[in-house]
Amino acid sequence: MGKKVAIIGAGTSGLIACKYTLSKGFQPIVFESASTIGGVWTKTIETTKLRTPREVYQFSDFPWSSSVTEDFPNQHQVLDYIKSYAHQVKQFGRIFSDIFHSPKGGIYNKVTNPSRVRQGKQVVS
DSSP states (O other): OOOEEEEEOOSHHHHHHHHHHHHTTOEEEEEOSSSSSOGGGGSSOTTOBOSSOTTTSSBTTBOOOTTOOOSSOBHHHHHHHHHHHHHHHHTTSEEEOSEEEOOTTTOEEEEEETTEEEEESEEEO
8 A cells, every 4th residue: 555645524525535545556544523424414404405416416436326216315315325435435445533633734643542643744635
């Protein structure tokens, strides 16, 4: 594996960045401050639906499940879709849910516990 790259956030953009950096030979480490994957969709109310058709809100290499027939899927369907994609990506990358600190200079520190700190220079956010 190549250089380590920190990716901030496990929403749709972070997952795409993870998959892309993997395809280019880097070793992505995804940092997510929330307890789950899904970005803004983890914070929406349950009645929220997509505002664009699902065909537009789709990963180019990962179609929606055939069980989702609505043009504008609801929050649960969107989260399930994002988590399914993340499961595919997670087979290659590593996703953490801990403290993140990025001082000036683009250095990241990932604190898993007081005795273990991960450091790197490449950051995608």
